[in-house]
Amino acid sequence: MVELRNNPLDTIFHALGDETRRRMLAALSDGERSVGELAEPFAMSLAAASKHVKVLENAGLIRREVRGRTHLCRLEPGPLAGAHQWLSAYEHFWTGRLDVLERILRAHDAAPSRNDDKDGE
Structure with a gap:
């Protein structure tokens, strides 16, 4: 049906x-x-x-x-404007999520790696 x-x-x-x-x-x-x-x-x-x-x-x-x-x-x-408006409401959500991911990756890159510790032995 x-x-x-x-x-x-x-x-x-x-x-x-x-x-x-x-x-x-x-x-x-x-x-x-x-x-x-x-x-x-x-x-x-x-x-x-x-x-x-x-x-x-x-x-x-x-x-x-x-x-x-x-x-x-x-x-x-x-009519595409209405669809764009609806999708735009989620832009804030995804931007926030990507910002969190960026902070995590930057912190990971900035942290000393375990290989660096071995080089100093």
């Missing part, structure tokens, strides 16, 4: 959880692309690419416009 996602962040992180979709977003950061152009580097069918595009579209990360038979996609970076 398909689980419905109510939280926009859930939908965004679900969309970003796939490497193909992340690479499609990266391509769109350079400008508008057709679904065929998005599919090309992956050697996938248009149907498969369209499924990925639909996930990105549902997350609000891209906007698709139909021009004749061509479906053009462009990046909508707004």
Whole structure:
């Protein structure tokens, strides 16, 4: 059974959880692309690419416009700001942890080694 996602962040992180979709977003950061152009580097069918595009579209990360038979996609970076804000809350945590690790490593490097003691014998 398909689980419905109510939280926009859930939908965004679900969309970003796939490497193909992340690479499609990266391509769109350079400008508008057709679904065929998005599919090309992956050697996938248009149907498969369209499924990925639909996930990105549902997350609000891209906007698709139909021009004749061509479906053009462009990046909508707004929803990424919410994901970035959520991730930023953890930046303080990881910075603190890395600072502790740095202090431990510096203390370890500054401590006399046992080999130094043997050299003085």
